[in-house]
Amino acid sequence: MAQAVVLNQSGITWGIAFADAGATQLIFALAGYTINMSMRSYQPSVRNSIYVLLWCMALTTLCIFAQRWLLIDMFGENDAYGAFISKTMILRGGFGLLMMDMIAILTWFWVYVDDRQESEKRKDDAMQLAKDAELSNLRQQLQPHFLFNSLNSISALAGSHPEEARKMIQQLSDFLRGTIKKDDSSLLTLDEELTHLQLYLDIEKVRFGHRLNTVIEKQEESISLALPSLLLQPIVENAIKFGLYDTIGEITISIIARKENNNLMIEVTNPFDPTTAIPQRGTGFGLSSVKRRLFLLYSRNDLLVTTQAENIFTTTIKIPQLA
């Protein structure tokens, strides 16, 4: 409209003025839309902004030619108007380029803000996921069966052997504290992990002392090697459960650690009954989550291996020593 008024004052008839204004606006709107779309899918860095400028210039040139072709085609017989178009081409071009650049910058800014929001959200989501994983990890550590049965043992000891009850409360507290405070990605030495594991074994021995024997063998040079925190405990827990519930009578759980080619190797064995063993227990939830954790930490799928020979089930983990 404004363009039509300006044109009319320059001595162009109303009809032509409106047609000219309409065509110009339509062509630039199309070009603007093109810029907008292309900027949405391509977010250039500052260094590459020259390409955007070139792209704007090319589009503007295209617009000018389109305008010229369209308008001359429509009103070509009007010589005065033809001359007018030629004269204003530079002005129209400059104006068009300015408009294109503005649209490009606005789009760039808009996409930038949008991206920022998206990445913030992704970061939030990732943090939430990590937190959930940590919680479920915690839940898994605090097997309700283990916790309530331990409390029941304490309740039983409280009447007959109060000193032992108090000792077991201490052990259970230390164990829980150790489980809660450790963060999922931190590395511990084997020695530290075995100290934590010992608390767990001591509690299980109060419950199953009449059946449960444990053997821990560690090579001298393995004790200072590193492993992810709380990795060994679920493996031993699985071995104890598997051993205790798949057989009758006394069982021995052995934990053997050694150094091999700059890897920490830990072997955990438990007895089982091959004629009735329920396979899901052997490679049950405990072990699959350990495997998953090892994969997340080392991007390798071969770090946890289970084997069965006669009536002994063996779980072996290999922890690469970085640096």
Add this chain to the structure above:
Amino acid sequence: MNVILIDDEPLARSIVREYLQSHAEITIVAECNDGFEGVKAIAQHKPDLIFLDIQMPKINGFEMLELVENPPSVIFTTAFDEYAIQAFERHAIDYLLKPFSKDRFDKAVSKWKYNRNVTEINTDELLENTSQPEERQRIVVKKGINIVILPINTVHFIEAFDDYVKIHTKDGFYLKKKTMAHYEKALDPKQFVRVHRSYLLNIQELTRIEPLEKDNHIALLKNGEKVPLSASGYSKLKEVLGI
């Protein structure tokens, strides 16, 4: 009144023993570490009541009860078994959650004293209508005085037999006092198909389906055994096999 304590943790039994001291009319006639000992002790002592843990070695508390003829009243003691607790609620069976207090324990005992018959009926219903997760993996049966654990993959088919079912394996069949409906519900429907009113077939054992006069068909198993298929059983089988 005689009771038996069955729990694989000695300390868990000792607290029941301690709580029972104030019930002079109750005598503990046996304590058992697992279901095998439990089956024997129940047959020997015929107790009025048992305190029974659920998670135990080899066979769980439910599986043990299934092996006992005329099971006594039961008060279940458990630390954490979601499916079992749901089953108890459904069948109005009393249970003690470890660790439990003396008050709670006394309440359970006096409730049992006044409702003994009800408790026994509810236990029967519990066993028939509850499908425990372990049943998808194994069936525990008795052969003479021996207890046999059958991994579910070794079961060829299950056949109705009066009040019992015959569980067919490569070593012959075992009898168990259960219904077809129970196993149809408890077992994995993708593995065990009710091909006939009286037959539940493990499709892993199937080699061929052969037509028999008119609409009837018969299933041929890997070991040469034959299982009849009803018309509806035949179409159900085809559906599961995807043919």
